[in-house]
Amino acid sequence: MIVNQDIDIAAGYIREGRLVAFPTETVYGLGANALNPLAVAKIFELKERPSFDPLIVHIASVDDLDKLTVNKDSRVLLLAEKFWPGPLTIVLPKSDIVPDIVTSGLDTVGIRMPNNPIALELIRKAGCPIAAPSANKFGRVSPTTAQHVKKQLPNVDYILDGGKTQVGIESTIITLNENGFEILRHGVITREDLESFVPFHSGRDTSDSIVAPGMLKSHYSPNKPLYFLGDVHLNDMQRSNAGLLSFNTTDTEGYKIVIPLSNSGNLREYAVNLFAAIHKMEESDVEYIVAEPVEEHGIGLAIMDRLRKAAFRYRG
Ligand code: TXA
Ligand code: MG
Numbered sequence: 001m002i003v004n005q006d007i008d009i010a011a012g013y014i015r016e017g018r019l020v021a022f023p024t025e026t027v028y029g030l031g032a033n034a035l036n037p038l039a040v041a042k043i044f045e046l047k048e049r050p051s052f053d054p055l056i057v058h059i060a061s062v063d064d065l066d067k068l069t070v071n072k073d074s075r076v077l078l079l080a081e082k083f084w085p086g087p088l089t090i091v092l093p094k095s096d097i098v099p100d101i102v103t104s105g106l107d108t109v110g111i112r113m114p115n116n117p118i119a120l121e122l123i124r125k126a127g128c129p130i131a132a133p134s135a136n137k138f139g140r141v142s143p144t145t146a147q148h149v150k151k152q153l154p155n156v157d158y159i160l161d162g163g164k165t166q167v168g169i170e171s172t173i174i175t176l177n178e179n180g181f182e183i184l185r186h187g188v189i190t191r192e193d194l195e196s197f198v199p200f201h202s203g204r205d206t207s208d209s210i211v212a213p214g215m216l217k218s219h220y221s222p223n224k225p226l227y228f229l230g231d232v233h234l235n236d237m238q239r240s241n242a243g244l245l246s247f248n249t250t251d252t253e254g255y256k257i258v259i260p261l262s263n264s265g266n267l268r269e270y271a272v273n274l275f276a277a278i279h280k281m282e283e284s285d286v287e288y289i290v291a292e293p294v295e296e297h298g299i300g301l302a303i304m305d306r307l308r309k310a311a312f313r314y315r316g
Contacts, residue, residue: 001150001154001155001156001157001158002157002158003150003159003161004158004159004160004161005160005161007118007121007122007125008125009158010022010122010126010158010160011122011125011126011127013157013158014031014032014033014039014122014126014128014130015033015126015127015128017032017033017036017038017039017042018032018042018157018158019031019032019039019042019043019046019156019157019158020032020122020156020157020158020159020160021135021143021146021153021156021158021159021160022118022119022122022132022160022162023116023118023119023146023160023163023165024058024114024115024116024119024132024165025085025086025087025114025115025119025165025166025167026114026165026167026168026169026171026187027134027135027142027143027144027165027169027170027275028135028142028143028144028145028146028148028149028159028165029056029058029114029119029130029132029133029134029135030043030046030047030132030133030134030135030149030153030156031043031058031130031131031132032130032131032132033126033128033129033130033131034055034057034058034098034099034102034128034129034130034131035097035098035099035129036099037099037100037102040055040099040101040102040131043055043131043132043133044101046153046155046156047133047135047136047137047138047153048137048138049133049138050138051101051104052104053104053133054102054103054106054109054110055102055103055110055131055132055133056089056110056111056131056132056133056171056173057098057102057109057110057111057112057131058111058112058113058114058119058123058129058130058131058132059111059112059113059123059129060113060120060121060123060124061113062077062081062084062113064111064129065077065080065092065111067095067097067129068094068095068097068098068109068111068129069092069093069094069095069109069111070092070093070094070095071092071093071176073176075176075181075197075198076090076092076176078198079174079194079197079198080113082197083189083193083194084112084113084115085113085114085115085116085120086112086113086114086115086189087112087114087115087167087170087171087172087188087189088172088174088187088189088194089110089111089112089171089172089173089174090110090112090173090174090176091108091109091110091111091173091174091175091176092108092109092111092175092176093107093108093109094106094107094108094109102131108175110173115166116162116165116166118160118162119162122160134170135149135152135153135156136148136149136152136153137152137153139220139221140152140220140221140222141220141221141222141275141278141310142169142170142220142275143275143279144164144165144168144272144275144276144279145163145164145165145276146159146160146161146163148275148276148279151279164276165272166272167187167188167271168272168273168274168276169187169188169271169274169275169302169303169306170185171185172185172186172187172188172190172302173185173187174194179201180199180200180201181194181198181199181200181201182200182201183200185305186301186302186305187302188271188299188302190298190299190301190302192298220275220278220309220310221310221312222278222281222282222289222310223282224281224286224287224289225287225289226288226289226290226291226307226310227288227289227290227291227311228290228291228292228293228307228311229246229249229290229291229292229293230293232290234288234290236254238287238288239254239255239256240255240256241256241286241287241288242256242286242288242289242290243255243257243281243286243288243289243290244257244259244290244291244292245259245261245274245277245278245281245289245290245291245292246258246259246260246261246292247261247262247265247292247294248265249292255290256284256285256286257280257281257284257286259277259280261273261277261292267298267299267303270294270303271299271302271303274303274306274307275306278310291310291311293307
């Protein structure tokens, strides 16, 4: 495995049908030529990802949207113009050139243009759209540094090191169907941000139910139990074996490790630091992770979605 910053070499690997982990603004992706089914199959193998969980296709120019989808809806183009490059994935009816393995047999494909200069240059130099899930083992915490990728996927051919990612949690995923737009996964681009340009499906949003294969309730699982602050009462002994991911609380005495996620009460900062903090707790000798919950609106929805999934496995 090579960890380096040479985009030409990495692009060559993609063209040869090999895998490259690369930085995006959200988390690191594990990329392959999206139009090469054999290359894409290697992603599922290396990640140990079930084949029913479709991949996001990353593009570097809005023109590629035309090639990959059969949707010409002007509202989609408006959102693309306003939010790309950026952490927004749009699920649309796919064109014939998108291999079934990318979409797990669905007739839709998730597409986004990442806001990271290394990712964009990689896609341009490779000369093809790049299919990429987050570069972690299936169901585990997403990587926000090249070192996180190395830890989970030591057999990846090439890791493009672009330092720490800027957003820290995965893109907002939306879809357009007969009812209008719907959110499938929350991210730092909020429903309110999107609604200032296009109307959204009224009321219900679907991110709580499994509407897509792969949107499983347990995900992002750390290798030790994660609880919400307030849900558990740790005695002194337990506290001394626990790590706290803190936000507003001042009750931080007695924990083995305390990682403040934001010193200024800023939810964007919470999101940026969350996965790196969980990776740190995984590597430490704490027995439990305790995370401070946040209010569920705006970016708080995305944060609580990730935390609930991380905590799920350990709930009674
Ligand atoms: O920020 C991100 O989105 C990162 C970076 C690398 O771009 N990628 C990412 O990919 O989070 P992944 O594979 O870890 O999560 C993608 C999610 C999956 O839950 C998958 O089920 C859903 O997107 N998805 C992909 N294509 C879909 C489709 N056609 N319909 C519904 N859901 C889809
Ligand atoms: Mg993922």
